[in-house]
Amino acid sequence: xxxxxxxxxARSDQRPARSGRIRPCGLRRYGDLKIALxxxxxxxxxxxxxxxxxxxxxxxxxxxxxxxLGDPEWVGLDNYAAIAxxxxxxNSLAVTxxxxxxxxxxxxxxxxxxxxxxxxxxxxxxxxxxxLLPYLMSNVIAALLWFWMLDYQIGIVNQFIEWAGLxxxxxxxxxxxxxxxxxxxxxxxxxxxxxLLIFAGLQAVPQHxxxxxxxxxxxxxxxxRKITMPLLRPVLVxxxxxxxxxSFQVFDxxxxxxxxxxxxxxxxxxxxxxxxxxxxxDFGYGSAIAVILFLILALVAFIQMKFLKGNESDLD
Amino acid sequence: MTTTTSRAPQPAxxxxxxTTRRRPFNARRAGAWTLLALAIAVSVLxxxxxxxxxxxxxxxLATQSASLLPADFTVGAFMRVFGLQxxxxxxxxxxxxxxxxxxxxxxxxxxxxxxxxxxAVFFSAMAAYAFARLRWKGRNAVFSLFLGTMxxxxxxxxxxxxxxxxxxxxxxxxxxxxxPYVFMTPFAIFFLRQFFLNxxxxxxxxxxxxxxxxxxxxxxxxxxxxxxxxxxxxxLTFIGQWNEYFWPLLVGSQDDVRVLQxxxxxxxxxxxxxxxxxxxLMAATLVSALPVLILxxxxxxxxxxxxxxxxxx
Numbered sequence: 001x002x003x004x005x006x007x008x009x010a011r012s013d014q015r016p017a018r019s020g021r022i023r024p025c026g027l028r029r030y031g032d033l034k035i036a037l038x039x040x041x042x043x044x045x046x047x048x049x050x051x052x053x054x055x056x057x058x059x060x061x062x063x064x065x066x067x068x069l070g071d072p073e074w075v076g077l078d079n080y081a082a083i084a085x086x087x088x089x090x091n092s093l094a095v096t097x098x099x100x101x102x103x104x105x106x107x108x109x110x111x112x113x114x115x116x117x118x119x120x121x122x123x124x125x126x127x128x129x130x131x132l133l134p135y136l137m138s139n140v141i142a143a144l145l146w147f148w149m150l151d152y153q154i155g156i157v158n159q160f161i162e163w164a165g166l167x168x169x170x171x172x173x174x175x176x177x178x179x180x181x182x183x184x185x186x187x188x189x190x191x192x193x194x195x196l197l198i199f200a201g202l203q204a205v206p207q208h209x210x211x212x213x214x215x216x217x218x219x220x221x222x223x224x225r226k227i228t229m230p231l232l233r234p235v236l237v238x239x240x241x242x243x244x245x246x247s248f249q250v251f252d253x254x255x256x257x258x259x260x261x262x263x264x265x266x267x268x269x270x271x272x273x274x275x276x277x278x279x280x281x282d283f284g285y286g287s288a289i290a291v292i293l294f295l296i297l298a299l300v301a302f303i304q305m306k307f308l309k310g311n312e313s314d315l316d
Numbered sequence: 317m318t319t320t321t322s323r324a325p326q327p328a329x330x331x332x333x334x335t336t337r338r339r340p341f342n343a344r345r346a347g348a349w350t351l352l353a354l355a356i357a358v359s360v361l362x363x364x365x366x367x368x369x370x371x372x373x374x375x376x377l378a379t380q381s382a383s384l385l386p387a388d389f390t391v392g393a394f395m396r397v398f399g400l401q402x403x404x405x406x407x408x409x410x411x412x413x414x415x416x417x418x419x420x421x422x423x424x425x426x427x428x429x430x431x432x433x434x435x436a437v438f439f440s441a442m443a444a445y446a447f448a449r450l451r452w453k454g455r456n457a458v459f460s461l462f463l464g465t466m467x468x469x470x471x472x473x474x475x476x477x478x479x480x481x482x483x484x485x486x487x488x489x490x491x492x493x494x495x496p497y498v499f500m501t502p503f504a505i506f507f508l509r510q511f512f513l514n515x516x517x518x519x520x521x522x523x524x525x526x527x528x529x530x531x532x533x534x535x536x537x538x539x540x541x542x543x544x545x546x547x548x549x550x551x552l553t554f555i556g557q558w559n560e561y562f563w564p565l566l567v568g569s570q571d572d573v574r575v576l577q578x579x580x581x582x583x584x585x586x587x588x589x590x591x592x593x594x595x596x597l598m599a600a601t602l603v604s605a606l607p608v609l610i611l612x613x614x615x616x617x618x619x620x621x622x623x624x625x626x627x628x629x
Contacts, residue, residue, distance in 0.1 A: 033452040039445050042499050046500045047499070054472075055468055055476075061476065068482070114355055122352055129620050133360060136559075138558070140559075148366070249471060252562065290472045293469060
């Protein structure tokens, strides 16, 4: 994900040369293994029990038929074959894809705009704090808050729409609006946070470059294109990767507001997994969809890193 | 998920000198401010609207849906949330009359968030110390593995983890709810390792010469020196855990361990046919957000400044 800063002190420690017996350097280099094991033990327990084992078990379960009552029964690729023919799965993939695209487009553009504005006129903690406020709320709270404000009958947003002389919008109840509404809610929650991340990246752009550009008579737009954007690229790529991976896993707001409806309009992939596994007790099938989601995310992250060259910066 | 900077208040390597000169008014700046003000309004005003709704009666909300002040001011909604209203009164005011034990959920949320935060921060600090200050074979490989777990989607591990908790007979127990978080979070280890790497070695080495053992160094030197980042991490972890929904929904569906976020969902679905109990729902939402709002009011600067990047050259 990120390149970690090398710590100079972490390299070979230069202890005063000892006279006499020369010990094999391996022993001295790795002399802390015992005590390290002690320090890492609790985290290791959690890591193995709740990350490594479930990952392997999830892959295993995807090849089984398992309804929690009996034992898992090995069925090979049956689940995957069934998924390939499952219209609900393809629908959930399409719906999630729509959501991801809308969310990314909205969130990244707004956040980039906000970050540039903050960089230009307001760097105060107060401004950043106000923008960050929605992000500190849970998805459930964000969902309920907008569920009320976007209510068809007496929601304040529809009041405004009516005053503007437009027809009321059934934000949660109409198939065409359901997904955009989910994207709007999540954009509202994450916009400020993403803006702050990009803003932090902007702060790292060396000031003198801007001054040089000014002297050369570059327009603000040229400066943005030739200086800001290239230097901001690694930050933007990271933000994009994180946002895309997060968006693919949208669940909370759907579970609280529309439960996959109307019809199948918001049955996003994670909600479908949840339903198959927990309401229909079909853990094998649910796990298989989860494996597919996992593969999609890995692929997306890989493609983004590769093609956007996120790990390279033009700062050098 | 994202990386953080160690340098408060501003992560910038190149911080611009603050101009004390009042800039002359110009249209471009005014435009920028206007847009920024708009974004701030969209971020903050909904909270005021929720507050106003929570202090209204459901009947008045329907008729005066756009009045800025509470419609027919009442604290009835909060009474309903905290179970201080008789079911008959609650129904009369548009509530469901069903018993929702918000005090209990509040307590559960506090227990769940506190235990997971304390455990995750402490054990992650220990692990971060091993990754940052000790030398051992395979250190970086193991650390990369830990980081790799950040990429596994939670839904993927949630299914098997649910089964594990079920097999251990810990469904609907607080223990079952906290277990996956209490040993570590990859983010916490990553976050603290960054700070431990940048600590000076001198004090540590002086202590070493005195023959101090690692445990003592960790408790007496490293932890006190990293008090600020540890506090920030604890804040971020606590807020994250407070807002957790999916796992508590799976494992803690019964009243005695149900947390606020899950309770809110139940509250919403309990509305009787017809109009939802909007004022009650908004009061409940506000109550659920309150601890985080208080933390933000108290430690806002810490939280805001923790969001940035490090390790990106």
